[in-house]
Amino acid sequence: xxxxxxxxxxxxxxxxxxxxxxxxxxxxxxxxxxxxxxxxxxxxxxxxxxxxxxxxxxxxxxxxxxxxxxxxxxxxxxxxxxxxxxxxxxxxxxxxxxxxxxxxxxxxxxxxxxxxxxxxxxxxxxxxxxxxxxxxxxxxxxxxxxxxxxxxxxxxxxxxxxxxxxxxxxxxxxxxxxxxxxxxxxxxxxxxxxxxxxxxxxxxxxxxxxxxxxxxxxxxxxxxxxxxxxxxxxxxxxxxxxxxxxxxxxxxxxxxxxxxxxxxxxxxxxxxxxxxxxxxxxxxxxxxxxxxxxxxxxxxxxxxxxxxxxxxxxxxxxxxxxxxxxxxxxxxxxxxxxxxxxxxxxxxxxxxxxxxxxxxxxxxxxxxxxxxxxxxxxxxxxxxxxxxxxxxxxxxxxxxxxxxxxxxxxxxxxxxxxxxxxxxxxxxxxxxxxxxxxxxxxx
Amino acid sequence: xxxxxxxxxxxxxxxxxxxxxxxxxxxxxxxxxxxxxxxxxxxxxxxxxxxxxxxxxxxxxxxxxxxxxxxxxxxxxxxxxxxxxxxxxxxxxxxxxxxxxxxxxxxxxxxxxxxxxxxxxxxxxxxxxxxxxxxxxxxxxxxxxxxxxxxxxxxxxxxxxxxxxxxxxxxxxxxxxxxxxxxxxxxxxxxxxxxxxxxxxxxxxxxxxxxxxxxxxxxxxxxxxxxxxxxxxxxxxxxxxxxxxxxxxxxxxxxxxxxxxxxxxxxxxxxxxxxxxxxxxxxxxxxxxxxxxxxxxxxxxxxxxxxxxxxxxxxxxxxxxxxxxxxxxxxxxxxxxxxxxxxxxxxxxxxxxxxxxx
Numbered sequence: 001x002x003x004x005x006x007x008x009x010x011x012x013x014x015x016x017x018x019x020x021x022x023x024x025x026x027x028x029x030x031x032x033x034x035x036x037x038x039x040x041x042x043x044x045x046x047x048x049x050x051x052x053x054x055x056x057x058x059x060x061x062x063x064x065x066x067x068x069x070x071x072x073x074x075x076x077x078x079x080x081x082x083x084x085x086x087x088x089x090x091x092x093x094x095x096x097x098x099x100x101x102x103x104x105x106x107x108x109x110x111x112x113x114x115x116x117x118x119x120x121x122x123x124x125x126x127x128x129x130x131x132x133x134x135x136x137x138x139x140x141x142x143x144x145x146x147x148x149x150x151x152x153x154x155x156x157x158x159x160x161x162x163x164x165x166x167x168x169x170x171x172x173x174x175x176x177x178x179x180x181x182x183x184x185x186x187x188x189x190x191x192x193x194x195x196x197x198x199x200x201x202x203x204x205x206x207x208x209x210x211x212x213x214x215x216x217x218x219x220x221x222x223x224x225x226x227x228x229x230x231x232x233x234x235x236x237x238x239x240x241x242x243x244x245x246x247x248x249x250x251x252x253x254x255x256x257x258x259x260x261x262x263x264x265x266x267x268x269x270x271x272x273x274x275x276x277x278x279x280x281x282x283x284x285x286x287x288x289x290x291x292x293x294x295x296x297x298x299x300x301x302x303x304x305x306x307x308x309x310x311x312x313x314x315x316x317x318x319x320x321x322x323x324x325x326x327x328x329x330x331x332x333x334x335x336x337x338x339x340x341x342x343x344x345x346x347x348x349x350x351x352x353x354x355x356x357x358x359x360x361x362x363x364x365x366x367x368x369x370x371x372x373x374x375x376x377x378x379x380x381x382x383x384x385x386x387x388x389x390x391x392x393x394x395x396x397x398x399x400x401x402x403x404x405x406x407x408x409x410x411x412x413x414x415x416x417x418x419x420x421x422x423x424x425x426x427x428x429x430x431x432x433x434x435x436x437x438x439x440x441x442x443x
Numbered sequence: 444x445x446x447x448x449x450x451x452x453x454x455x456x457x458x459x460x461x462x463x464x465x466x467x468x469x470x471x472x473x474x475x476x477x478x479x480x481x482x483x484x485x486x487x488x489x490x491x492x493x494x495x496x497x498x499x500x501x502x503x504x505x506x507x508x509x510x511x512x513x514x515x516x517x518x519x520x521x522x523x524x525x526x527x528x529x530x531x532x533x534x535x536x537x538x539x540x541x542x543x544x545x546x547x548x549x550x551x552x553x554x555x556x557x558x559x560x561x562x563x564x565x566x567x568x569x570x571x572x573x574x575x576x577x578x579x580x581x582x583x584x585x586x587x588x589x590x591x592x593x594x595x596x597x598x599x600x601x602x603x604x605x606x607x608x609x610x611x612x613x614x615x616x617x618x619x620x621x622x623x624x625x626x627x628x629x630x631x632x633x634x635x636x637x638x639x640x641x642x643x644x645x646x647x648x649x650x651x652x653x654x655x656x657x658x659x660x661x662x663x664x665x666x667x668x669x670x671x672x673x674x675x676x677x678x679x680x681x682x683x684x685x686x687x688x689x690x691x692x693x694x695x696x697x698x699x700x701x702x703x704x705x706x707x708x709x710x711x712x713x714x715x716x717x718x719x720x721x722x723x724x725x726x727x728x729x730x731x732x733x734x735x736x737x738x739x740x741x742x743x744x745x746x747x748x749x750x751x752x753x754x755x756x757x758x759x760x761x762x763x764x765x766x767x768x769x770x771x772x773x774x775x776x777x778x779x780x781x782x783x784x785x786x787x788x789x790x791x792x793x794x795x796x797x798x799x800x801x
Contacts, residue, residue, distance in 0.1 A: 087765055090526040094535050111527045111768075200648045202631060264630050268748040269653040280631060406767050410560065418750060423655060436560045 042072030043335030045342060046099035049077065050085040054292070055103075055325065058359030062346045073338045093330075100333040101343060106140030106155070106323020107404050109148050117331040119147040123340045124348060132348065137365035139397035140323025148328055150347035153362035154370075155324025156395065157287045158216035159317060160307040160387040161206065162272075167193055167282040167304075177387070179309035183250060186311050190259045193282035198261050204270075204281035206259040208251070209420060211267040213285035215412040216320060221247035223396060224314040230399050237407075237437035240430040248419060248426045250313060255420045262420040267413065277301045285310075288384045292361040307387045321395040322404070324365070350374065363388055402440045411436045513781075519774035520547055527768050540771070547775035561763065565776060567751050568759035572780075574662060575755060576734040578670055583681055583730050584723065586674070591685035592711055606686065610679035617676065621743035624672035628652050628744075655749040663752040669740050676740075677733065681726045688722035689715065724795035728788050735784050756780050 047063070049056055056079055063075040078099060080088050092098045093115040104112065119129075126147050129138055137151040163176050171192040180186040186206075194205035208217050222229050227243030230236070238244075255262055264270060265281065273290045275281035277298040288307060295302035309317065327343040329336055346352055350368045357364045358381050364370050369378070370389050379386050401407055411433055419429040483492055524530065524540040531537030550562050558566075594605045612620065627634045628651040640647045650657065657664040692715060700714045716723075738757040741747060747754035747762070754762075756776060764773035 083765075090765075090768065094526055094529055114529045196648075200646060202646075202648075263650045263654045263749075264648065266653060266748070268746050269630060269650065278632075403767060406560075410564075410762075410767075414750060418655075421655065423750070439559050 040072060041070045041338040041341055043338045044074045044076055045101060045335050045338050046076045046078065047101040047103070048085070048088070048099040049079050049103040051079045051081045052360070055360045055362075058356040059103075059346065061359065062352055062356060063342070065352075066342050066345050070338070070341070073335075073342070075342075096332055098330050098332070100330055100335055100339045102328050102330060103325055104149060104328045106137065106149075106151050106326055107398065107401075109141050109323070109328065110143035110400055112328075113143040113146075113148050115331055116148045117329045117333065117336060117340075119149065120340060123344050124150070132367065133365050134367055134370070134392050134395060136321040136392075136395035136397045137323055137326075139400075141326060141328070143400070149326050150343055151323055151326035151365035152347050152353065152356055153324040153326070153360065154365050154388075154392055154395070155287065155322050156319075156363055156388055156392070157212050157321065158220045158285060158310075159319045159391045159395070160309045161208075161283045161285055162276055162290065162384075163306050163308050164193075164276065164279065164282045164301065165304045165306055167203075167279065171282075176308045177306055179387070180311050183253075183311050183313075187254065187257050187259065190254075190283060191257055194258050194260075196261075197258055199263075201258075201261040201264050202280065204260040204265050204275065205283060206254060207265050207270070207272045207275055207281035207284035208254065209260055209262045209266045209417060210272050210286070211409050211413040213272060214251075214416045215408045217251060217285060218244075218247050218412060218416055219398065220319040221250060221313045223318045223320060224312045224316065226314060230401075234400065235441065237434055237441070239434040239437060240427075244430050245426060247313065248416065248430060251416065252420060252426065262417055266417055276305070283308075288363065288382065288388060289361065291384050292382075305384060307384050309387045309391065317391050317394045319391070319395055320398045322398055324362070326365070354378070363392065367393075406440055407437055411440075516774045516777050519771050520778045521545070522771045523547075524771040524774070525768040526770060543771065547772055548779075550772075551775070551779065561769065561772060564751060564754060564759055568754045568756045569779075571666060571752065571754055572735060572756040575666060575670060575673075575737070576731055578662070578667075579673060579677075579734045580727055580730050582670070583674055583677060584727060587678060587681040587726070588685055588716070588719070588723070589711075590678075591682050591689055592715065594682070595686060595689045606683065609682050612676045613679040615676065617739040618743055620672055620676045621740045624668065624675070624740075625652070625744050628668050652745050652753075653749050655752060663749075665745050665749055665753050669737075669744055669753055672740055672744060673734070673737060677730065681730060684722060684726050684729075685719070688719050692718050720795060724792060727795065728791050731787055731791065732784050735780060 047059070049059065056077065060077065063077070067073055067075060076099075079085075089098070089102065089104070089112065093112055096115075098115070102112075102116070104116075109116070124132075124147065126142070126145065129147055129150070133151055134154055137154045138147075141147055141149045141151060160179075165176070168174070168176050168189075171189075173189050173192060176189065180189065190205035192205070193203070194201065195203035208214065219229055222239075222241075222243045225243040225246060227238075227241055229239050229241075229244070231238055254260065260281070265275065270280060272281065272284035272286045273294055276284050276286075276290070277294045279301065291302055291305050312318065327347055329339045329343060333339050346356060347365070350366055353364065353366050354369045354374050354377065356362075357369060357378060361382055363385060364374070364378065368374065370392050375389050379389065398404060415424060415429040415433045415436075418424040419426055424432070482488060518536070521542060521544060522536055522540050523543045523546075524536065526535070528539040529535070530540035536542070550559070551565055553559075553562050554566070590609070594602055594609075597605070626632070630636060630648050630650045630653065633651070635651065636647055636649055639649070651668050652665045654664070659667060696714055696718065697710060700710050705714065736757055737755060738761065741753055741755045741758045742761070745753040747758050757780075760773050760776050760780070763769045763776065
């Protein structure tokens, strides 16, 4: 019996040792460089992306054309559903088992930077990147002034509102595509689109109470007034400020005017995409990607969907944005030359980048593709892009935050929603947000 | 006592060994593979081989997928570990993922006003989970036991129909159940509000799962909505257990009680229920354990809202680990959850144990 136990214990220890060995970092796995180094690229480039058919079809087309121009290079795509992808990145990067090219959401880049390769100067300098890409799209890829990748899209969630033109016409509002002069004019129109009141609202005139829309709206309103929610050196959050208070008061005024009932409309119920396409809300704050997502199921509503620029709390239509999806290269890649050449080909070459934007239905990260013929091409394919293309230059990166998701979803959203629902005063909400945000950086 | 047939030397030693003669270990020491031959030789050896053969895959499976993760979670609970950071060379521990001793557990005992957000969320999720479990277990048992008794009392032909009817939700995906109940509780298009509107004769909109101010006896209505969905799905499981137990209750005892003049309620209260005590213990422990582990219903129906009122411990563990990358903190919560379930199971078994069997 004792021997049986010993055998089982031995087997378990062996299994444990094998698993520990498998989980241990292998820092000496650099291996040989299979590329020739003579200027001719070669090697098999593994690419990891999240599962988005439109994104991946566009990237695959670029990989095919790159491989045709560089016969020595082959590509191997591996895709993961969104949640699995995040976990895979988080576990594989420290373990050193990642692919050569990694599709990364820009705002996450710095949290993975230890395992990513800086963009070589020969590929793109930071100064050249600044002039080629929009600031908001690029800055997430910069960590301590070092560039770690290139954005492919401009991820925008604020700046213009989704409008159901049929409901607007029925309410006698006419063409709203030019936007409004100020918030009063906007509120008056949105009121006409609301049906029902607090507690029995059947249609929200303006739905902005989701976990993404509330923080984007709040922080954008702060920067529109010339304020900042981060101290100059980035060491502390400054949310409980006159600008923060004015922003929250403006948002509260929307609720008081009956534009939305935040108890019935929030991130858990009547999410903006769902309510807009079910016509239980007439306008809503959400990026243009939502139209592509819902149009197959709701073609009639999609046909009536357009975007109208929102008024600003200042002189400029400033807004905050995350850096969107782009491409990075692992610092352990054995085919880094080919990998960087492909990233450059896909994200920096204006023609190829436009091809991908058109295939993926995303706004361009490259300044060159937001104007002229390129812009016309995009608007022909995606009419809802029109109002956004004009304001992309006014976007600023949300900032290098210690934990952006924590700030957005567990600090800003619950407190602002609570204030809008009348369960927390504006002053208490601002104080709590500032305190909790500073806890994330130990400030 | 029969003497085992001895086929060869190996068997003889095996028999000695099985009789508790430890000296046999030393006796075979002089033969290079005597121990092996003794262990696997002969008829008992073949039996051992068979046992090893059938048990090894499960032992390996349990070791790798159950024991190791538990050990790993306990280890992580003592580190400030995040998979995003590069730690030390061995499994990423140390370095940027430092050892913090019992700090994670110490923080959980911080009840000051200034405690960090994650600690407040932990306290809230612990309260929510306890509330959920302590409502679910008695309600579940209060429904399933009489229901099982009722099903057993009806005509034999109808029993399978009811059994299948009540067991079907158990086979349904929890995500599907959550979506269905989410639709029922939807404020504008939900079936429940539609029904209430019909009865009242006017449009009624109640935000069952999103109004933080809606409570009944201090329990958030959103949590009650999840409890309803959970009990609906889990009902059939305990029902089958109780039906099986009821079928095992000796008919003679029931007949004796009837001869003594017991009425149906008395028969159920004083004969059936006491005889089912071990089964009630089993069902309550299993229900309690699964109630502490519910994740999908919370995630899909309410996502922890409104205002974290349905943020269960399992959701807190998931969010801390995979959304906010606080693996060490998350592992510490997992250890606490494990200890709570373990402790409650011990208490339940002590309270409901019986000294007899039938």
